[in-house]
Amino acid sequence: MYTVIGGVRSRAFRVMWMLEELGQSYDMIAAAPRSDEARKYNPSGKVPALVDGDEVLTDSVALMQYLADKHGALTSPAGTPARARQDAMLFWLIDEFDAILWAAAKHSFVFPEEQRVPVIKDSLKAEFARSATQLADRLDGPYLMGDAITVPDLLAVHCINWSIGAGFEPVDDRLGEWAAGLRKRDAFKAVRARDTA
Numbered sequence: 001m002y003t004v005i006g007g008v009r010s011r012a013f014r015v016m017w018m019l020e021e022l023g024q025s026y027d028m029i030a031a032a033p034r035s036d037e038a039r040k041y042n043p044s045g046k047v048p049a050l051v052d053g054d055e056v057l058t059d060s061v062a063l064m065q066y067l068a069d070k071h072g073a074l075t076s077p078a079g080t081p082a083r084a085r086q087d088a089m090l091f092w093l094i095d096e097f098d099a100i101l102w103a104a105a106k107h108s109f110v111f112p113e114e115q116r117v118p119v120i121k122d123s124l125k126a127e128f129a130r131s132a133t134q135l136a137d138r139l140d141g142p143y144l145m146g147d148a149i150t151v152p153d154l155l156a157v158h159c160i161n162w163s164i165g166a167g168f169e170p171v172d173d174r175l176g177e178w179a180a181g182l183r184k185r186d187a188f189k190a191v192r193a194r195d196t197a
């Protein structure tokens with residue numbers, strides 16, 4: 001039994017989606033970012049964290065990959081060229097999707113007001129749209145890495161959802177339709193159902 005620290009409307013969603021895909025049961029402690037509760041598990045106050053027995057682990061992407069490796073699903077094995085390609089896709093998504101969305105969040109509500117530069121958001125939105133088109137161009141098969149769902153698929157769909165919530169322009173139609181298909185998965189819907197707010 002795992003415990004996920006962080007609510008459905010945070011990057012903890014990714015970890016819960018992975019757990020659902022793997023058929024693992026888990027509790028959720030919907031600690032808000034920077035709350036005292038979150039700091040019990042991660043001194044920085046960032047969520048998500050994952051409690052696995054005596055271990056407390058952090059970072060959504062590390063956690064998704066850890067779970068995929070541990071349970072031997074949704075990933076190519078470590079030390080294979082296929083895994084290197086999968087990791088390259090994952091790191092590309094961190095650079096070109098997650099980091100852009102996070103920068104926009106920082107300049108919307110994370111930074112103290114006097115440090116925000118709201119005008120940067122137009123440029124971030126344009127950059128995100130370019131990245132989305134690049135990803136759409138690379139789509140070749142039902143999933144990002146081909147015939148099997150892997151960690152990057154979950155990260156990409158979560159980021160696309162985040163972009164919608166953040167008021168970014170809709171992504172390239174091809175990518176939008178692809179993401180809509182993944183949102184039909186039972187595992188995705190099970191996490192959404194936990195969002196009671």
Ligand SMILES: N[C@@H](CCC(=O)N[C@@H](CS)C(=O)NCC(=O)O)C(=O)O
Nearest residue numbers: 010011033045046047048059060061
């Ligand atoms: N790279 C980290 C980022 C985690 C992160 O920044 N989470 C946000 C909530 S989604 C947070 O806790 N922000 C509070 C802060 O940065 O102080 C991950 O993917 O887990």
